[in-house]
Amino acid sequence: MENNNGNNQLPPKGNEQLKSFWSKEMEGNLDFKNHDLPITRIKKIMKYDPDVTMIASEAPILLSKACEMFIMDLTMRSWLHAQESKRVTLQKSNVDAAVAQTVIFDFLLDDDIEVKRESVAAAADPVAMPPIDDGELPPGMVIGTPVCCSLGIHQPQPQMQAWPGAWTSVSGEEEEARGKKGGDDGN
Amino acid sequence: MTEESPEEDHGSPGVAETNPGSPSSKTNNNNNNNKEQDRFLPIANVGRIMKKVLPGNGKISKDAKETVQECVSEFISFVTGEASDKCQREKRKTINGDDIIWAITTLGFEDYVAPLKVYLCKYRDTEGEKVNSPKQQQQRQQQQQIQQQNHHNYQFQEQDQNNNNMSCTSYISHHHPSPFLPVDHQPFPNIAFSPKSLQKQFPQQHDNNIDSIHW
Numbered sequence: 001m002e003n004n005n006g007n008n009q010l011p012p013k014g015n016e017q018l019k020s021f022w023s024k025e026m027e028g029n030l031d032f033k034n035h036d037l038p039i040t041r042i043k044k045i046m047k048y049d050p051d052v053t054m055i056a057s058e059a060p061i062l063l064s065k066a067c068e069m070f071i072m073d074l075t076m077r078s079w080l081h082a083q084e085s086k087r088v089t090l091q092k093s094n095v096d097a098a099v100a101q102t103v104i105f106d107f108l109l110d111d112d113i114e115v116k117r118e119s120v121a122a123a124a125d126p127v128a129m130p131p132i133d134d135g136e137l138p139p140g141m142v143i144g145t146p147v148c149c150s151l152g153i154h155q156p157q158p159q160m161q162a163w164p165g166a167w168t169s170v171s172g173e174e175e176e177a178r179g180k181k182g183g184d185d186g187n
Numbered sequence: 188m189t190e191e192s193p194e195e196d197h198g199s200p201g202v203a204e205t206n207p208g209s210p211s212s213k214t215n216n217n218n219n220n221n222k223e224q225d226r227f228l229p230i231a232n233v234g235r236i237m238k239k240v241l242p243g244n245g246k247i248s249k250d251a252k253e254t255v256q257e258c259v260s261e262f263i264s265f266v267t268g269e270a271s272d273k274c275q276r277e278k279r280k281t282i283n284g285d286d287i288i289w290a291i292t293t294l295g296f297e298d299y300v301a302p303l304k305v306y307l308c309k310y311r312d313t314e315g316e317k318v319n320s321p322k323q324q325q326q327r328q329q330q331q332q333i334q335q336q337n338h339h340n341y342q343f344q345e346q347d348q349n350n351n352n353m354s355c356t357s358y359i360s361h362h363h364p365s366p367f368l369p370v371d372h373q374p375f376p377n378i379a380f381s382p383k384s385l386q387k388q389f390p391q392q393h394d395n396n397i398d399s400i401h402w
Contacts, residue, residue, distance in 0.1 A: 046267040058284040075237040092250040104295040
């Protein structure tokens with residue numbers, strides 16, 4: 001029985017894509033010497049947790065595989081949102097919408113100040129938000145201070161935070177402008 | 188396994204990995220720049236993985252890649268924190284592969300678990316080739332203990348038929364006779380632990396009936 005609530009929120013087409021994706025993953029790449037993600041970097045990130053003492057060699061290698069699946073999972077869900085907008089360039093707003101809409105990604109809402117569920121549910125103000133995000137938080141929302149501070153390096157890009165809500169209509173001009181900009185950044 | 192770190196790392200490695208494909212989105216002095224980059228996986232690697240699931244005409248904006256970069260770091264910290272908590276409860280110091288799988292299961296990423304178990308079994312098969320090293324022998328012993336926990340995990344999955352089939356298949360294939368069998372069996376007589384010691388190390392399995400060790 002499917003117990004992933006996130007999947008239930010996706011359209012049937014999305015479910016089929018996700019299921020075929022997991023089937024293919026079962027055949028996954030089993031070459032342990034060539035990793036798509038650097039093991040040393042993963043290990044370093046693991047060690048930021050002061051409670052972490054010793055790490056067996058298999059742990060970051062296994063986690064690199066998990067991260068690869070996480071990235072593909074998040075990207076596929078984001079792409080579903082991009083398709084709803086008839087786009088060929090994946091935007092940050094699509095990623096934010098996928099995070100907000102998927103239950104297993106809720107841990108990203110608490111710490112990542114650039115991804116807020118309330119902002120997705122409500123129509124976002126097209127005007128760029130001020131750099132100090134704390135002032136923009138809805139009443140009652142609590143952010144973990146250490147992680148919030150560590151992610152502060154992305155605040156100098158306030159214009160990136162002005163994006164339309166996933167379920168609200170946006171003006172055609174803004175849509176086209178954003179698409180054009182995205183096209184420039186795409187590869 | 189050239190990229191493999193030592194079995195147990197008592198300190199952070201001083202060497203920082205540099206990746207030309209990972210430009211910093213922020214201009215800073217070298218120290219800050221290097222430190223900030225170390226908190227994320229390289230954006231080029233992240234971008235390549237993202238492309239795998241997009242159609243040929245799909246493109247990815249840079250800010251989307253950067254957002255996913257941040258999300259992955261949060262994912263690593265999230266899973267690591269959960270696994271670390273489990274180790275502390277069980278009075279263990281080393282986070283191993285099964286702790287990672289347990290944490291991922293607990294945190295709701297059930298879809299990831301079956302592929303990860305296949306991956307971990309295959310990895311341990313590969314590790315089995317290095318039984319000559321005393322350090323590897325110690326690690327091997329640890330893995331055999333973990334195997335019992337794996338057995339428990341497989342039983343836990345009986346309700347999920349698909350996953351159960353895949354897990355059973357990989358579990359069975361893991362125990363097929365293989366060219367490494369004679370070598371694998373050499374160190375076993377030296378492993379001095381009993382079902383009691385297993386119960387001691389894995390208190391949550393106290394109710395399980397582990398009569399024999401499979402290998």
